Amino acid sequence: MxxxxxxxxxxxxxxxxxxxESQTQRTALLRSLLCPxxxxxxxxxxxxxxxxxxxxVKVPLALFGGSGNYASALxxxxxxxxxxxxxxxxxxxxxxxxxxxxxxxQFTRDLSVPADTRVKAINDISAAAKFSEVIKNFLVVLxxxxxxxxxxxxxKRFLELTMAHRGEVKAIxxxxxxxxxxxxxxxxxxxQDIIGQGKKVKLEQKxxxxxxxxxxxxxxxxxxxxxxxxxxxxxxxxxxxxxxxxSL
Numbered sequence: 001m002x003x004x005x006x007x008x009x010x011x012x013x014x015x016x017x018x019x020x021e022s023q024t025q026r027t028a029l030l031r032s033l034l035c036p037x038x039x040x041x042x043x044x045x046x047x048x049x050x051x052x053x054x055x056x057v058k059v060p061l062a063l064f065g066g067s068g069n070y071a072s073a074l075x076x077x078x079x080x081x082x083x084x085x086x087x088x089x090x091x092x093x094x095x096x097x098x099x100x101x102x103x104x105x106q107f108t109r110d111l112s113v114p115a116d117t118r119v120k121a122i123n124d125i126s127a128a129a130k131f132s133e134v135i136k137n138f139l140v141v142l143x144x145x146x147x148x149x150x151x152x153x154x155x156k157r158f159l160e161l162t163m164a165h166r167g168e169v170k171a172i173x174x175x176x177x178x179x180x181x182x183x184x185x186x187x188x189x190x191x192q193d194i195i196g197q198g199k200k201v202k203l204e205q206k207x208x209x210x211x212x213x214x215x216x217x218x219x220x221x222x223x224x225x226x227x228x229x230x231x232x233x234x235x236x237x238x239x240x241x242x243x244x245x246x247s248l
Contacts, residue, residue, distance in 0.1 A: 060164040063157050067150055070142070071157035075165075077134050088162050090135045095155045108148035118143035169199045171219035174206045174227075179215075191219060 057079050059072045078087040098104045107113065107121065122143045126136035142148045163170060171191050173179065179187065184203065191201045201219075208216075213228035 059161055061161055063160065066147070067153040067157050070138075070147065070150070070154045071161060074134070074138050074154070074158055075161040077138065079165075081132075081134050083132050083134055084162065084165070086132055087135050088158070090129075090131050091155050091158060094129075094131075094135075094139075095152055098151065108151060111146055111149075115144050115146070118146075118148065122148075163202065167199050168202045169195050169219055170202050170204060171217060172204045172206055174208050174211060174216040174218075176207070176209050176211060176213055178205060178207065187217070191217070195219075 057076050059075055063069070063072050074087065074091075075084070078084040098108065107118075119140055122139045123136070125131075126139060131139075139148070142151065142154075147154075171188075173184075173187060184205070188201050188203050191203070195201060211227035211229045212232070214226045214231070216227050216230075217224040
């Protein structure tokens with residue numbers, strides 16, 4: 001709520017401003033987060049740099065693609081600065097605030113905004129929101145390279161890394177109405193037994209009236225579909241199959 005309030009306070013400034021990807025890339029991007037520079041050109045050329053010391057900290061999960069590289073670089077920078085939990089909270093708060101602000105969302109996606117204008121806006125937002133240096137420097141890199149529009153997907157990939165770091169396995173349970181606490185606890189214990197020791201289940205509930213009833217559980221590569229919708233379809237297919245009279 002506090003962040004949302006600070007974001008709202010910066011929106012008028014946004015309106016003013018709007019008017020007036022490989023392991024080597026990941027390593028150099030990490031350096032730009034830990035040792036920020038005001039030079040846009042240096043950030044654009046981050047793909048050409050690397051250091052041996054940065055290889056000492058490793059990501060718990062190999063991610064690929066542009067968003068995966070940025071998320072991995074942010075993870076490494078946060079771990080090195082010992083602010084992983086803080087960075088995770090700030091990143092999620094920023095994404096949530098941007099989803100509530102059409103102005104900010106437009107700003108992140110508008111490539112016609114000059115890079116220096118994007119950077120100035122990000123610095124103002126970071127100061128107003130009192131972001132850590134790691135997240136501020138990261139956002140500046142995104143702004144300089146025209147990658148702010150990927151902040152949502154980067155945040156999702158970053159969550160994969162923090163969950164792997166904590167040994168958590170995300171399980172999504174979809175129901176028509178929220179599960180009562182006792183049923184949620186029982187389901188979580190069942191999933192914990194399936195996953196085994198060394199991992200911790202993190203349960204996320206989704207509401208979807210279209211499944212009609214029952215539940216759908218997704219975790220890892222597994223999907224357990226026990227919804228009434230799926231059972232009804234299975235029954236419909238069964239009833240449509242021609243009867244095999246020879247077996248009678």
